[in-house]
Amino acid sequence: MTSERRQGRPRSEEARRAILAAAMDGLQEHGYAGLTIEGIAARAGVGKQTIYRWWPSKADVVLDAMLDLAETEIAVPDEGSLPADLTAFLTATFRQRGRRPVLIGLMAQALLDPVFAVAFRERFLFSRRAALGELLERAKARGEIAAGLDPELLIDVVYGVLWYRLLLDHAPLDEAAGRQLADLVVRAVR
Known part of the structure; x- marks a missing residue:
């Protein structure tokens, strides 16, 4: 039995929650169309690469x-x-x-x-x-x-x-x- 493992650092639950909260805050402020990965990253205090490592898109x-x-x-x-x-x-x-x-x-x-x-x-x-x-x-x-x-x-x-x-x-x-x-x-x- 083999287990699949993602490359890179394991996902931090604290960072995940910060990113999801930042996304919701950004949505309230700018709406879906105005929300960007850059904006989410800045609000969450993480790099864009962290978001893209865990999610393929803003959606x-x-x-x-x-x-x-x-x-x-x-x-x-x-x-x-x-x-x-x-x-x-x-x-x-x-x-x-x-x-x-x-x-x-x-x-x-x-x-x-x-x-x-x-x-x-x-x-x-x-x-x-x-x-x-x-x-x-x-x-x-x-x-x-x-x-x-x-x-x-x-x-x-x-x-x-x-x-x-x-x-x-x-x-x-x-x-x-x-x-x-x-x-x-x-x-x-x-």
């Missing part, structure tokens, strides 16, 4: 930062019922409306870069889908979802609303919208 740095954020700020609740779980999950998800420019930037990058698109889809979009899927599976096991309903379609409906509102900015994407969508889904599954 990959931002993707990791968003994954960390999603894991810490959007937990998969277990409140004991589908209405409570879904409301908690969707209000936490929609509370991230301030991340709109970041998510739009990542989606745009995914449309332009097929290699990044795979990473974005598999690491971010599918992980968020899996989180909601876990919640729906628990509800199904408790008998809260009518037989024959397609959970993948329900997930598409939820994230379809999220992305439609993110991309078009035609209607609020806030906690109230999260509660309304949770209520709509709960009514639909019964």
